[in-house]
Amino acid sequence: MTAPLPLPESFALTWRGYDREQVDERIDELLAEIRLLTADRDAAVTEAENLARRLERARAEHAELSARIDRLCHTPADPAAVSDRVRHLLGLAHAEADGIVATARERAAAIVREAEAAADRRTADARAHAYRIVDDARRRADRLASIERRTADRLRQIDAFLADAESLLDEQAPLRAVA
Structure with missing residues:
Protein backbone atom coordinates (compact mmCIF):
# COMPACT_ATOMS: atom_id res chain seq x y z
CA MET A 1 0.00 0.00 0.00
CA THR A 2 1.37 3.41 -0.88
CA ALA A 3 1.11 6.37 1.46
CA PRO A 4 -1.39 9.13 0.60
CA LEU A 5 -0.12 12.38 -0.78
CA PRO A 6 1.25 14.70 1.93
CA LEU A 7 -1.06 17.57 2.81
CA PRO A 8 -0.46 20.34 5.33
CA GLU A 9 -1.63 19.54 8.83
CA SER A 10 -3.06 23.02 9.35
CA PHE A 11 -3.11 26.48 7.86
CA ALA A 12 -1.60 29.59 9.40
CA LEU A 13 -4.01 31.71 11.42
CA THR A 14 -4.52 35.25 10.20
CA TRP A 15 -6.87 38.04 10.94
CA ARG A 16 -10.09 37.64 8.92
CA GLY A 17 -8.89 34.31 7.47
CA TYR A 18 -10.74 31.07 6.97
CA ASP A 19 -12.31 29.12 9.82
CA ARG A 20 -9.46 26.88 10.94
CA GLU A 21 -11.74 24.05 12.13
CA GLN A 22 -13.62 24.05 8.84
CA VAL A 23 -10.38 23.83 6.84
CA ASP A 24 -9.00 21.08 9.13
CA GLU A 25 -12.25 19.09 8.83
CA ARG A 26 -12.17 19.31 5.04
CA ILE A 27 -8.55 18.18 4.92
CA ASP A 28 -9.40 15.26 7.25
CA GLU A 29 -12.29 14.29 4.95
CA LEU A 30 -10.06 14.39 1.89
CA LEU A 31 -7.34 12.36 3.61
CA ALA A 32 -9.92 9.74 4.63
CA GLU A 33 -11.18 9.59 1.05
CA ILE A 34 -7.64 9.18 -0.28
CA ARG A 35 -7.06 6.34 2.21
CA LEU A 36 -10.30 4.68 1.06
CA LEU A 37 -9.37 5.03 -2.61
CA THR A 38 -5.91 3.62 -1.90
CA ALA A 39 -7.46 0.63 -0.11
CA ASP A 40 -9.80 0.06 -3.10
CA ARG A 41 -6.85 0.13 -5.46
CA ASP A 42 -4.89 -2.29 -3.28
CA ALA A 43 -7.88 -4.67 -3.13
CA ALA A 44 -8.18 -4.62 -6.93
CA VAL A 45 -4.47 -5.40 -7.31
CA THR A 46 -4.79 -8.26 -4.79
CA GLU A 47 -7.76 -9.67 -6.75
CA ALA A 48 -5.72 -9.56 -9.95
CA GLU A 49 -2.85 -11.38 -8.23
CA ASN A 50 -5.26 -14.05 -6.93
CA LEU A 51 -6.61 -14.59 -10.42
CA ALA A 52 -3.10 -14.93 -11.79
CA ARG A 53 -2.33 -17.60 -9.15
CA ARG A 54 -5.54 -19.48 -10.02
CA LEU A 55 -4.60 -19.39 -13.69
CA GLU A 56 -1.18 -20.85 -12.92
CA ARG A 57 -2.80 -23.65 -10.89
CA ALA A 58 -5.19 -24.39 -13.78
CA ARG A 59 -2.26 -24.54 -16.19
CA ALA A 60 -0.39 -26.95 -13.90
CA GLU A 61 -3.47 -29.14 -13.56
CA HIS A 62 -3.93 -29.12 -17.33
CA ALA A 63 -0.31 -30.20 -17.86
CA GLU A 64 -0.70 -33.00 -15.32
CA LEU A 65 -3.92 -34.27 -16.91
CA SER A 66 -2.39 -34.11 -20.39
CA ALA A 67 0.56 -36.19 -19.19
CA ARG A 68 -1.79 -38.78 -17.67
CA ILE A 69 -3.82 -38.99 -20.89
CA ASP A 70 -0.65 -39.42 -22.92
CA ARG A 71 0.55 -42.23 -20.62
CA LEU A 72 -2.79 -44.04 -20.76
CA CYS A 73 -3.23 -43.72 -24.52
CA HIS A 74 0.31 -44.58 -25.56
CA THR A 75 0.47 -47.90 -23.72
CA PRO A 76 -0.82 -50.17 -26.48
CA ALA A 77 -1.79 -53.80 -26.03
CA ASP A 78 0.48 -56.31 -27.72
CA PRO A 79 -1.21 -57.04 -31.09
CA ALA A 80 0.61 -60.40 -31.50
CA ALA A 81 -1.09 -61.80 -28.40
CA VAL A 82 -4.66 -61.26 -29.61
CA SER A 83 -6.87 -62.61 -32.41
CA ASP A 84 -7.75 -60.74 -35.62
CA ARG A 85 -11.16 -59.78 -34.34
CA VAL A 86 -9.77 -58.44 -31.07
CA ARG A 87 -6.97 -56.74 -33.04
CA HIS A 88 -9.62 -55.02 -35.18
CA LEU A 89 -11.59 -53.99 -32.06
CA LEU A 90 -8.41 -52.79 -30.45
CA GLY A 91 -7.61 -50.66 -33.54
CA LEU A 92 -11.11 -49.15 -33.41
CA ALA A 93 -10.71 -48.48 -29.69
CA HIS A 94 -7.35 -46.78 -30.30
CA ALA A 95 -8.86 -44.64 -33.08
CA GLU A 96 -11.75 -43.66 -30.81
CA ALA A 97 -9.35 -42.98 -27.93
CA ASP A 98 -7.23 -40.79 -30.20
CA ALA A 137 -6.50 11.47 -5.69
CA ARG A 138 -3.79 13.46 -7.47
CA ARG A 139 -6.37 15.78 -9.03
CA ARG A 140 -7.92 16.36 -5.62
CA ALA A 141 -4.54 17.01 -4.08
CA ASP A 142 -3.74 19.45 -6.90
CA ARG A 143 -7.05 21.22 -6.31
CA LEU A 144 -6.28 21.48 -2.60
CA ALA A 145 -2.81 22.85 -3.34
CA SER A 146 -4.34 25.35 -5.77
CA ILE A 147 -6.89 26.44 -3.18
CA GLU A 148 -4.13 26.79 -0.63
CA ARG A 149 -2.07 28.97 -3.02
CA ARG A 150 -5.07 31.15 -3.87
CA THR A 151 -5.92 31.49 -0.19
CA ALA A 152 -2.34 32.49 0.65
CA ASP A 153 -2.38 35.04 -2.20
CA ARG A 154 -5.66 36.48 -0.98
CA LEU A 155 -4.37 36.69 2.56
CA ARG A 156 -1.26 38.53 1.37
CA GLN A 157 -3.47 40.95 -0.57
CA ILE A 158 -5.64 41.51 2.50
CA ASP A 159 -2.56 42.06 4.67
CA ALA A 160 -1.20 44.57 2.16
CA PHE A 161 -4.57 46.33 1.99
CA LEU A 162 -4.79 46.51 5.79
CA ALA A 163 -1.24 47.81 6.02
CA ASP A 164 -2.10 50.52 3.47
CA ALA A 165 -5.26 51.37 5.37
CA GLU A 166 -3.40 51.60 8.68
CA SER A 167 -0.77 53.77 7.05
CA LEU A 168 -3.45 56.12 5.69
CA LEU A 169 -5.18 56.25 9.08
CA ASP A 170 -1.87 57.00 10.83
CA GLU A 171 -1.23 59.85 8.37
CA GLN A 172 -4.72 61.33 8.76
CA ALA A 173 -4.89 61.17 12.56
CA PRO A 174 -2.89 64.41 13.20
CA LEU A 175 -5.08 66.30 10.71
CA ARG A 176 -8.22 65.47 12.63
CA ALA A 177 -6.70 66.57 15.90
CA VAL A 178 -5.81 69.98 14.45
CA ALA A 179 -9.21 70.59 12.85
Missing part, protein backbone atom coordinates in the same frame (compact mmCIF):
# COMPACT_ATOMS: atom_id res chain seq x y z
CA GLY A 99 -10.37 -38.84 -31.16
CA ILE A 100 -11.37 -38.45 -27.51
CA VAL A 101 -7.85 -37.34 -26.59
CA ALA A 102 -7.81 -34.80 -29.43
CA THR A 103 -11.21 -33.46 -28.38
CA ALA A 104 -10.11 -33.29 -24.72
CA ARG A 105 -6.94 -31.43 -25.67
CA GLU A 106 -8.93 -28.95 -27.77
CA ARG A 107 -11.39 -28.39 -24.92
CA ALA A 108 -8.57 -28.03 -22.39
CA ALA A 109 -6.77 -25.54 -24.64
CA ALA A 110 -10.03 -23.57 -25.05
CA ILE A 111 -10.56 -23.52 -21.28
CA VAL A 112 -6.99 -22.33 -20.74
CA ARG A 113 -7.45 -19.59 -23.37
CA GLU A 114 -10.71 -18.49 -21.75
CA ALA A 115 -9.11 -18.46 -18.28
CA GLU A 116 -6.14 -16.47 -19.58
CA ALA A 117 -8.43 -13.99 -21.31
CA ALA A 118 -10.57 -13.62 -18.18
CA ALA A 119 -7.48 -13.14 -16.01
CA ASP A 120 -6.07 -10.60 -18.48
CA ARG A 121 -9.37 -8.69 -18.52
CA ARG A 122 -9.61 -8.70 -14.72
CA THR A 123 -5.99 -7.62 -14.38
CA ALA A 124 -6.48 -4.83 -16.93
CA ASP A 125 -9.70 -3.74 -15.22
CA ALA A 126 -7.98 -3.75 -11.81
CA ARG A 127 -5.05 -1.74 -13.14
CA ALA A 128 -7.34 0.74 -14.88
CA HIS A 129 -9.38 1.11 -11.69
CA ALA A 130 -6.23 1.61 -9.62
CA TYR A 131 -4.92 4.22 -12.08
CA ARG A 132 -8.26 6.05 -11.98
CA ILE A 133 -8.17 6.08 -8.19
CA VAL A 134 -4.62 7.43 -8.11
CA ASP A 135 -5.39 10.03 -10.81
CA ASP A 136 -8.48 11.16 -8.92
Whole structure:
Protein backbone atom coordinates (compact mmCIF):
# COMPACT_ATOMS: atom_id res chain seq x y z
CA MET A 1 0.00 0.00 0.00
CA THR A 2 1.37 3.41 -0.88
CA ALA A 3 1.11 6.37 1.46
CA PRO A 4 -1.39 9.13 0.60
CA LEU A 5 -0.12 12.38 -0.78
CA PRO A 6 1.25 14.70 1.93
CA LEU A 7 -1.06 17.57 2.81
CA PRO A 8 -0.46 20.34 5.33
CA GLU A 9 -1.63 19.54 8.83
CA SER A 10 -3.06 23.02 9.35
CA PHE A 11 -3.11 26.48 7.86
CA ALA A 12 -1.60 29.59 9.40
CA LEU A 13 -4.01 31.71 11.42
CA THR A 14 -4.52 35.25 10.20
CA TRP A 15 -6.87 38.04 10.94
CA ARG A 16 -10.09 37.64 8.92
CA GLY A 17 -8.89 34.31 7.47
CA TYR A 18 -10.74 31.07 6.97
CA ASP A 19 -12.31 29.12 9.82
CA ARG A 20 -9.46 26.88 10.94
CA GLU A 21 -11.74 24.05 12.13
CA GLN A 22 -13.62 24.05 8.84
CA VAL A 23 -10.38 23.83 6.84
CA ASP A 24 -9.00 21.08 9.13
CA GLU A 25 -12.25 19.09 8.83
CA ARG A 26 -12.17 19.31 5.04
CA ILE A 27 -8.55 18.18 4.92
CA ASP A 28 -9.40 15.26 7.25
CA GLU A 29 -12.29 14.29 4.95
CA LEU A 30 -10.06 14.39 1.89
CA LEU A 31 -7.34 12.36 3.61
CA ALA A 32 -9.92 9.74 4.63
CA GLU A 33 -11.18 9.59 1.05
CA ILE A 34 -7.64 9.18 -0.28
CA ARG A 35 -7.06 6.34 2.21
CA LEU A 36 -10.30 4.68 1.06
CA LEU A 37 -9.37 5.03 -2.61
CA THR A 38 -5.91 3.62 -1.90
CA ALA A 39 -7.46 0.63 -0.11
CA ASP A 40 -9.80 0.06 -3.10
CA ARG A 41 -6.85 0.13 -5.46
CA ASP A 42 -4.89 -2.29 -3.28
CA ALA A 43 -7.88 -4.67 -3.13
CA ALA A 44 -8.18 -4.62 -6.93
CA VAL A 45 -4.47 -5.40 -7.31
CA THR A 46 -4.79 -8.26 -4.79
CA GLU A 47 -7.76 -9.67 -6.75
CA ALA A 48 -5.72 -9.56 -9.95
CA GLU A 49 -2.85 -11.38 -8.23
CA ASN A 50 -5.26 -14.05 -6.93
CA LEU A 51 -6.61 -14.59 -10.42
CA ALA A 52 -3.10 -14.93 -11.79
CA ARG A 53 -2.33 -17.60 -9.15
CA ARG A 54 -5.54 -19.48 -10.02
CA LEU A 55 -4.60 -19.39 -13.69
CA GLU A 56 -1.18 -20.85 -12.92
CA ARG A 57 -2.80 -23.65 -10.89
CA ALA A 58 -5.19 -24.39 -13.78
CA ARG A 59 -2.26 -24.54 -16.19
CA ALA A 60 -0.39 -26.95 -13.90
CA GLU A 61 -3.47 -29.14 -13.56
CA HIS A 62 -3.93 -29.12 -17.33
CA ALA A 63 -0.31 -30.20 -17.86
CA GLU A 64 -0.70 -33.00 -15.32
CA LEU A 65 -3.92 -34.27 -16.91
CA SER A 66 -2.39 -34.11 -20.39
CA ALA A 67 0.56 -36.19 -19.19
CA ARG A 68 -1.79 -38.78 -17.67
CA ILE A 69 -3.82 -38.99 -20.89
CA ASP A 70 -0.65 -39.42 -22.92
CA ARG A 71 0.55 -42.23 -20.62
CA LEU A 72 -2.79 -44.04 -20.76
CA CYS A 73 -3.23 -43.72 -24.52
CA HIS A 74 0.31 -44.58 -25.56
CA THR A 75 0.47 -47.90 -23.72
CA PRO A 76 -0.82 -50.17 -26.48
CA ALA A 77 -1.79 -53.80 -26.03
CA ASP A 78 0.48 -56.31 -27.72
CA PRO A 79 -1.21 -57.04 -31.09
CA ALA A 80 0.61 -60.40 -31.50
CA ALA A 81 -1.09 -61.80 -28.40
CA VAL A 82 -4.66 -61.26 -29.61
CA SER A 83 -6.87 -62.61 -32.41
CA ASP A 84 -7.75 -60.74 -35.62
CA ARG A 85 -11.16 -59.78 -34.34
CA VAL A 86 -9.77 -58.44 -31.07
CA ARG A 87 -6.97 -56.74 -33.04
CA HIS A 88 -9.62 -55.02 -35.18
CA LEU A 89 -11.59 -53.99 -32.06
CA LEU A 90 -8.41 -52.79 -30.45
CA GLY A 91 -7.61 -50.66 -33.54
CA LEU A 92 -11.11 -49.15 -33.41
CA ALA A 93 -10.71 -48.48 -29.69
CA HIS A 94 -7.35 -46.78 -30.30
CA ALA A 95 -8.86 -44.64 -33.08
CA GLU A 96 -11.75 -43.66 -30.81
CA ALA A 97 -9.35 -42.98 -27.93
CA ASP A 98 -7.23 -40.79 -30.20
CA GLY A 99 -10.37 -38.84 -31.16
CA ILE A 100 -11.37 -38.45 -27.51
CA VAL A 101 -7.85 -37.34 -26.59
CA ALA A 102 -7.81 -34.80 -29.43
CA THR A 103 -11.21 -33.46 -28.38
CA ALA A 104 -10.11 -33.29 -24.72
CA ARG A 105 -6.94 -31.43 -25.67
CA GLU A 106 -8.93 -28.95 -27.77
CA ARG A 107 -11.39 -28.39 -24.92
CA ALA A 108 -8.57 -28.03 -22.39
CA ALA A 109 -6.77 -25.54 -24.64
CA ALA A 110 -10.03 -23.57 -25.05
CA ILE A 111 -10.56 -23.52 -21.28
CA VAL A 112 -6.99 -22.33 -20.74
CA ARG A 113 -7.45 -19.59 -23.37
CA GLU A 114 -10.71 -18.49 -21.75
CA ALA A 115 -9.11 -18.46 -18.28
CA GLU A 116 -6.14 -16.47 -19.58
CA ALA A 117 -8.43 -13.99 -21.31
CA ALA A 118 -10.57 -13.62 -18.18
CA ALA A 119 -7.48 -13.14 -16.01
CA ASP A 120 -6.07 -10.60 -18.48
CA ARG A 121 -9.37 -8.69 -18.52
CA ARG A 122 -9.61 -8.70 -14.72
CA THR A 123 -5.99 -7.62 -14.38
CA ALA A 124 -6.48 -4.83 -16.93
CA ASP A 125 -9.70 -3.74 -15.22
CA ALA A 126 -7.98 -3.75 -11.81
CA ARG A 127 -5.05 -1.74 -13.14
CA ALA A 128 -7.34 0.74 -14.88
CA HIS A 129 -9.38 1.11 -11.69
CA ALA A 130 -6.23 1.61 -9.62
CA TYR A 131 -4.92 4.22 -12.08
CA ARG A 132 -8.26 6.05 -11.98
CA ILE A 133 -8.17 6.08 -8.19
CA VAL A 134 -4.62 7.43 -8.11
CA ASP A 135 -5.39 10.03 -10.81
CA ASP A 136 -8.48 11.16 -8.92
CA ALA A 137 -6.50 11.47 -5.69
CA ARG A 138 -3.79 13.46 -7.47
CA ARG A 139 -6.37 15.78 -9.03
CA ARG A 140 -7.92 16.36 -5.62
CA ALA A 141 -4.54 17.01 -4.08
CA ASP A 142 -3.74 19.45 -6.90
CA ARG A 143 -7.05 21.22 -6.31
CA LEU A 144 -6.28 21.48 -2.60
CA ALA A 145 -2.81 22.85 -3.34
CA SER A 146 -4.34 25.35 -5.77
CA ILE A 147 -6.89 26.44 -3.18
CA GLU A 148 -4.13 26.79 -0.63
CA ARG A 149 -2.07 28.97 -3.02
CA ARG A 150 -5.07 31.15 -3.87
CA THR A 151 -5.92 31.49 -0.19
CA ALA A 152 -2.34 32.49 0.65
CA ASP A 153 -2.38 35.04 -2.20
CA ARG A 154 -5.66 36.48 -0.98
CA LEU A 155 -4.37 36.69 2.56
CA ARG A 156 -1.26 38.53 1.37
CA GLN A 157 -3.47 40.95 -0.57
CA ILE A 158 -5.64 41.51 2.50
CA ASP A 159 -2.56 42.06 4.67
CA ALA A 160 -1.20 44.57 2.16
CA PHE A 161 -4.57 46.33 1.99
CA LEU A 162 -4.79 46.51 5.79
CA ALA A 163 -1.24 47.81 6.02
CA ASP A 164 -2.10 50.52 3.47
CA ALA A 165 -5.26 51.37 5.37
CA GLU A 166 -3.40 51.60 8.68
CA SER A 167 -0.77 53.77 7.05
CA LEU A 168 -3.45 56.12 5.69
CA LEU A 169 -5.18 56.25 9.08
CA ASP A 170 -1.87 57.00 10.83
CA GLU A 171 -1.23 59.85 8.37
CA GLN A 172 -4.72 61.33 8.76
CA ALA A 173 -4.89 61.17 12.56
CA PRO A 174 -2.89 64.41 13.20
CA LEU A 175 -5.08 66.30 10.71
CA ARG A 176 -8.22 65.47 12.63
CA ALA A 177 -6.70 66.57 15.90
CA VAL A 178 -5.81 69.98 14.45
CA ALA A 179 -9.21 70.59 12.85
